[in-house]
Amino acid sequence: MPSPWPAPYKAAISFTMDNLGEAQDVLQGRWAQPIGTHPAVTAQLPRMLALLARHRVRATYFAEAWSLGVYPGAVRALAAAGHEVAWHGFQHEVWSGLRAEEERRSFEKSWAAAAESGVRYRGFRPPGGEVNERTWGLLREFGVEYVSPLGEFGIGPEGVVVLPFEWRAVDAFWYMEKFAGIRKGHGEREEVLSPGQFKEWLMGKIDEVAKAGGFMSILFHPFLQTSEEKFEVLEDVLKRISDDGQIWVAPCEEVAEWVRKHPEQFPSKSKNGGI
Numbered sequence: 001m002p003s004p005w006p007a008p009y010k011a012a013i014s015f016t017m018d019n020l021g022e023a024q025d026v027l028q029g030r031w032a033q034p035i036g037t038h039p040a041v042t043a044q045l046p047r048m049l050a051l052l053a054r055h056r057v058r059a060t061y062f063a064e065a066w067s068l069g070v071y072p073g074a075v076r077a078l079a080a081a082g083h084e085v086a087w088h089g090f091q092h093e094v095w096s097g098l099r100a101e102e103e104r105r106s107f108e109k110s111w112a113a114a115a116e117s118g119v120r121y122r123g124f125r126p127p128g129g130e131v132n133e134r135t136w137g138l139l140r141e142f143g144v145e146y147v148s149p150l151g152e153f154g155i156g157p158e159g160v161v162v163l164p165f166e167w168r169a170v171d172a173f174w175y176m177e178k179f180a181g182i183r184k185g186h187g188e189r190e191e192v193l194s195p196g197q198f199k200e201w202l203m204g205k206i207d208e209v210a211k212a213g214g215f216m217s218i219l220f221h222p223f224l225q226t227s228e229e230k231f232e233v234l235e236d237v238l239k240r241i242s243d244d245g246q247i248w249v250a251p252c253e254e255v256a257e258w259v260r261k262h263p264e265q266f267p268s269k270s271k272n273g274g275i
Helices: 023-027 039-054 072-080 100-117 135-141 171-175 177-185 195-212 228-243 252-261
Strands: 011-018 060-063 084-087 215-220 247-249
Touching: 011 195, 011 228, 011 252, 039 072, 039 228, 072 084, 084 252, 100 135, 171 177, 171 195, 171 215, 195 215, 195 228, 195 247, 215 228, 228 247
Parallel strands: 011 060, 011 215, 011 247, 060 084
Antiparallel strands: none
16 A cells, blocks of 8 residues: 655654743642743753754644743744744643633634734644544644644544654653553552663564654653653654654645645544544
């Protein structure tokens, strides 16, 4: 069966990052430091960008719109390096819990902030991983071309491309205490797991996707890259995907554009079709 991806590639992987600074902490009243000083942006992100450049990987950063004006230097650095800045809510509000008026207001405030920062949002990753049924119409109204929730890959309602993630491909699943319930639901122990365990699973999954010819989204949070061991995992993963000539490593916006231009090669999902 011929590959649905651009020649000579047999699979597609997008390396992604979430959360730009303290947007959620400010929303929840947990941030006591000066605004604009989060170490995830001032310390971890520059190291991550250097590794991405070393391995020639262009990424997608799902950033809260509130953060665009707080960290304009980071936004410029991402754009200058060829990375995509996509949308992650206004202040990381849990998307599935929003009322209709709150959801629309998040779109409106975020698009205003993006316009002020010179950012054009083409994609959206909903905080919490789930969208509401009404979200599809808003995505189309505001010109969003793809969404990256939990779910199944394909072309979703309103023609919006769905580039999903899964919990095990997220560093927080392995590293954060508050993910204990999600780990338990996936058959893992509730206690936090090691970078080595994350790497072992992720490398196996990359092999699986490369063989099957599918799509995969990998997610690393800058604020979780807090040890040399974690940075070593990050570099090993970047090396693995960038050295494989059968894997198309591209920002989500480029993968979504390819899917949108070749709809006959990809599954189409209805509102009740598993997304």
